[in-house]
Amino acid sequence: MTALRRFGRDLLQGFFPELCLYCGEKIVDRDFFCTACAPRSGFDVIPAENPKYRQHYTFVYEGPLQTLFQAAKFSGRRRARRFFTEAAARDLDNLNDGKSVFLALPSRSDFLRTLLKKSLPATRLISDAFQVKRSLFGTKANKLLGEAGRYRRIHESLLWAGGALPEAERYILCDDVSTTGATLGHAAHLLAKNSGVDETRILLWSLMYRPRLLKDFAV
Ligand SMILES: [Zn+2]
Incomplete structure (x- = not known):
């Protein structure tokens, strides 16, 4: 400024x-x-839905931060975007030890891509490891699908893109919001299966962690 x-x-x-x-x-x-x-920004480890993987998040998706996140992602508000970009950059910088590569999950909005691009050197960031076949971003929001429907949709639509990965000691999968960890968990599964990366070398990261609420089970 x-x-x-x-x-x-x-x-x-x-x-x-x-x-x-x-x-x-x-x-x-x-x-x-x-x-x-x-809000304190920093890493906390939470048990992912799939306990095989460790997961970090920067903020909990609730209260004012939830509103702020929506303003940043969906309305493109610049100050809100800057707030999250700076927080993500600090956290990702801690993880960027020179031995890790970061894999971005596909996203319909450019929010995640921009955030990661500004936080990480281009040589460490892979944006095309995964592809979306269809309907991952369908008309019905994932959170409105039942547990089984959401799981099925993720499995049918998030695919491995088939490219070669750079050698690294650790592979960090990045998404903007994680609720059940199902999307990140499936991405980790695809990574392990297709590239032979051992599961212990995979870390899941999301900017926001949205604690699962009881109402999520209601539909
Ligand atoms: Zn205050």
Whole structure:
């Protein structure tokens, strides 16, 4: 941000202070949240649906962060995008040890691709390891399908694209949102099956982890 733009923003803040998206009381320090409420970004390990794989996430998909994520991904709001891009870059940088390659899952929007491109060197990022045959992004949202329907759709539509992979000690599969881990889990299965990578060398990563709620089972 240029000094002039920063000055303009600070001046605007002086007259119309923006309140924290989370507590709604304190004034925003930087990017949506006051200092106290700023979401901690960092890695946590959660058990994936498929316990064979380890999974990391940056943020939990709930509350203000959920709203912010939707603004970034679906409405392309620039400040929201920058917030997530910076958080992802910090986290992915920790994982980028020079011995890992990162494999992007296919995505209908350019949100994930852009995020990964800005966070990782091009030599470490593989964007065409998988292909979508059909209906993974069908009209009916995945979360509205029952458990079996969702599983079937993922298996029928997410395919291995057949390319050769660079040698690496660790393969990190990346998606923007993970709920059950079924998509990432299936991608890991395809990777292990088609490239002979041992399962212990696969790590699942998602920017957002959406804890599964009871209502997800209702349909
Ligand atoms: Zn706050």
